[in-house]
Amino acid sequence: MAMTLTEKILARHAGRTSVSPGELILAKVDLALGNDVTSPIAIQAFRSLGVPEVFDRERVALVPDHFAPNKDIRSAEQVKMMREFAREYGIVNYFEVGRMGIEHVLLPDEGLVVPGDLVIGADSHTCTYGALCAFSTGVGSTDLAAAMVSGEVWLKVPDTLRIVLSGRPGKWVEGKDVILHIIGEIGVDGALYQAMEYAGDGIAHLPMAWRFTVSNMAIEAGAKNGIFPFDAATKRYADARAKRRYEVVAADPGARYAGELSVDLAALEPVVAFPHLPGNTKPLSQVGNVPVDQVVVGSCTNGRIEDLRGAAEVLRGRKVHDGVRMIVFPATQEIYLQAMREGLMEVFVTAGAAFSTPTCGPCLGGHMGILAKGERAIATTNRNFVGRMGHPESEVYLANPVVAAASAVLGRIGGPDEL
Amino acid sequence: MNSELRGKAWKYGDDVDTDVIIPARYLNTSDPAELARHCMEDIDASFASKVSNGDIIVAGKNFGCGSSREHAPIAIKASGASAVVARSFARIFYRNAFNMGLPIFEAPEAVDGIEAGDRLAVDMEKGILRNETKGREYRFTPIPPFMQELVAAGGLLNYIAIRKKGT
Numbered sequence: 001m002a003m004t005l006t007e008k009i010l011a012r013h014a015g016r017t018s019v020s021p022g023e024l025i026l027a028k029v030d031l032a033l034g035n036d037v038t039s040p041i042a043i044q045a046f047r048s049l050g051v052p053e054v055f056d057r058e059r060v061a062l063v064p065d066h067f068a069p070n071k072d073i074r075s076a077e078q079v080k081m082m083r084e085f086a087r088e089y090g091i092v093n094y095f096e097v098g099r100m101g102i103e104h105v106l107l108p109d110e111g112l113v114v115p116g117d118l119v120i121g122a123d124s125h126t127c128t129y130g131a132l133c134a135f136s137t138g139v140g141s142t143d144l145a146a147a148m149v150s151g152e153v154w155l156k157v158p159d160t161l162r163i164v165l166s167g168r169p170g171k172w173v174e175g176k177d178v179i180l181h182i183i184g185e186i187g188v189d190g191a192l193y194q195a196m197e198y199a200g201d202g203i204a205h206l207p208m209a210w211r212f213t214v215s216n217m218a219i220e221a222g223a224k225n226g227i228f229p230f231d232a233a234t235k236r237y238a239d240a241r242a243k244r245r246y247e248v249v250a251a252d253p254g255a256r257y258a259g260e261l262s263v264d265l266a267a268l269e270p271v272v273a274f275p276h277l278p279g280n281t282k283p284l285s286q287v288g289n290v291p292v293d294q295v296v297v298g299s300c301t302n303g304r305i306e307d308l309r310g311a312a313e314v315l316r317g318r319k320v321h322d323g324v325r326m327i328v329f330p331a332t333q334e335i336y337l338q339a340m341r342e343g344l345m346e347v348f349v350t351a352g353a354a355f356s357t358p359t360c361g362p363c364l365g366g367h368m369g370i371l372a373k374g375e376r377a378i379a380t381t382n383r384n385f386v387g388r389m390g391h392p393e394s395e396v397y398l399a400n401p402v403v404a405a406a407s408a409v410l411g412r413i414g415g416p417d418e419l
Numbered sequence: 420m421n422s423e424l425r426g427k428a429w430k431y432g433d434d435v436d437t438d439v440i441i442p443a444r445y446l447n448t449s450d451p452a453e454l455a456r457h458c459m460e461d462i463d464a465s466f467a468s469k470v471s472n473g474d475i476i477v478a479g480k481n482f483g484c485g486s487s488r489e490h491a492p493i494a495i496k497a498s499g500a501s502a503v504v505a506r507s508f509a510r511i512f513y514r515n516a517f518n519m520g521l522p523i524f525e526a527p528e529a530v531d532g533i534e535a536g537d538r539l540a541v542d543m544e545k546g547i548l549r550n551e552t553k554g555r556e557y558r559f560t561p562i563p564p565f566m567q568e569l570v571a572a573g574g575l576l577n578y579i580a581i582r583k584k585g586t
Contacts, residue, residue, distance in 0.1 A: 037443075037446045037488060037490075038487065038488065038489070040449050041449045041489055041490075041493075044449070045576050048576060048580075049576065049579065049580070066443075066446070067446075067447060071447070072447060074447035074448055075447045078447060078449075121487075122487055122489075123486075123487055124485065124486050124487040124511055126487075138487040138511050139487060139511060139514060139515075140487055140488075140489040140511060140514060140515035140518055140519075141489040142489060142515070142518035142519065142574065142575050142576060143514065143515075143518060145576070146575065146579075188434055188481060188484060189434070189480055189481035189484065189507065189509070192481065192507065192509070192510065193510050219485075219511075222481060222484065222509055222510070224510060277434060364438075364443040364486070365438075365442065365443045365444055366443055366444075366446075383436075383438070383485060385436045385438040385439065385485060386436075386438065386439050386461050386462065387438055387439065387442050387461040388438050388443075392442075392460075392461040
């Protein structure tokens with residue numbers, strides 16, 4: 001039977017020749033992931049089951065990134081619980097502050113996720129790895145605990161929504177704009193329970209960094225995963241990093257899709273999502289006068305070196321507006337070092353921006369840039385829900401890194417062409 | 420097993436996300452009682468102090484969208500609320516709710532006919548929701564027996580533990 005990319009990867013991991021949408025399957029997990037917010041509950045659950053070891057010491061990844069470096073005593077206790085668990089059970093992939101990064105940038109960059117994998121993580125943005133032609137999805141702590149015990153997860157095979165990208169994106173349009181445009185079109189539950197599978201000639205114009213951004217925000221459309229086909233760019237990325245052998249998977253011709261959406265990349269302009277939903281989008285030219293108090297560049301969505309390069313290019317020789325605090329978060333230590341080597345850090349600091357150690361930080365209203373009542377931020381992050389970055393009466397606008405950087409200079413939301 | 424839930428309705432709109440169900444600023448703990456004190460805080464500051472045991476949250480589409488934090492169903496359950504009825508649920512929340520032993524139901528027609536404060540009774544086994552205040556009755560697809568056992572056991576882990584003992 002002809003299968004979509006997602007069906008094919010799920011079938012392989014369930015030891016089946018084929019699967020169909022709606023079926024419940026028990027599938028093998030290549031990697032199970034948790035962070036400092038979700039792992040403590042999973043660890044307590046794991047311990048309560050009284051099993052002597054995790055299913056595979058090399059296939060569990062624990063990353064303290066949300067409130068780390070520890071923001072308060074309680075956060076420190078949560079990370080301590082993870083660290084002690086990792087030591088006790090010999091978890092190979094525990095990443096300590098100083099060697100860590102934001103989980104969804106760190107794990108693929110470390111070569112711990114490879115094409116064709118099935119990955120679950122107790123974090124909703126686990127769907128990021130779809131960029132690598134892997135199936136990955138977010139689950140809760142209890143599911144993580146069960147996977148740490150058995151190396152398996154039960155899943156319902158999702159329908160697949162096919163998204164055909166065509167054309168070449170214009171200036172200042174990036175991966176963020178592609179996914180915000182799609183969410184704006186289909187809504188925050190437009191792909192509820194579905195797999196989003198990308199296809200079309202336009203993919204060739206999306207570098208890996210952009211694909212990670214697009215897959216990262218599949219959850220913001222309610223999707224289970226967002227997956228790209230394997231091509232030359234995927235191969236280059238994976239071959240340079242993969243710590244395991246991988247098998248290339250492709251969708252079958254004639255596979256059945258629940259729906260199809262076409263996106264002409266050439267017709268897009270930068271997109272901004274207004275409060276309080278990622279689907280509440282407007283093209284940049286229709287934003288109007290929206291002053292901002294804070295600009296955040298970073299997160300699992302847009303904290304890669306390419307994102308920092310784009311923002312730095314806009315800022316070079318310019319100053320952050322008097323009324324604005326700008327904070328830049330490289331997503332991993334490797335990216336931090338690269339930004340230093342390329343002189344990007346100097347550009348940011350000279351412009352008057354703060355340059356932070358990797359952390360999820362303000363993206364989820366954790367720490368390192370919380371908004372006061374009535375304040376407004378533009379951020380390269382993934383959610384703009386009520387209270388997401390701080391006070392319930394603060395506001396978050398979502399955009400790509402070059403728009404965020406331009407807005408930092410302008411003191412209001414705007415693009416690099418206005419500078 | 421007693422499959423009837425009773426309580427008054429707390430009504431909310433579409434796309435109630437996990438950040439308003441339990442804001443991230445409280446995620447430096449996983450203590451249920453403490454999470455319950457901040458449940459729904461950023462959408463309804465009165466909820467946590469006024470909710471009574473058995474009350475039922477009623478909402479529009481895509482309830483629980485956003486983060487995978489299991490703290491969301493933990494907070495709702497620990498608040499005393501007995502169930503969530505919505506037009507639809509975000510998928511990770513759906514999974515987490517059952518894993519935590521919080522029953523949730525998709526019942527679009529019922530959602531339209533319920534106002535805040537209405538007295539509700541839900542028969543999980545038969546798939547019937549009665550609005551006692553308005554004298555209306557709605558049917559929904561009952562949750563499968565496996566899920567009902569899961570809820571009765573208090574969540575996936577207890578369910579696994581009980582089954583282990585039984586074998």
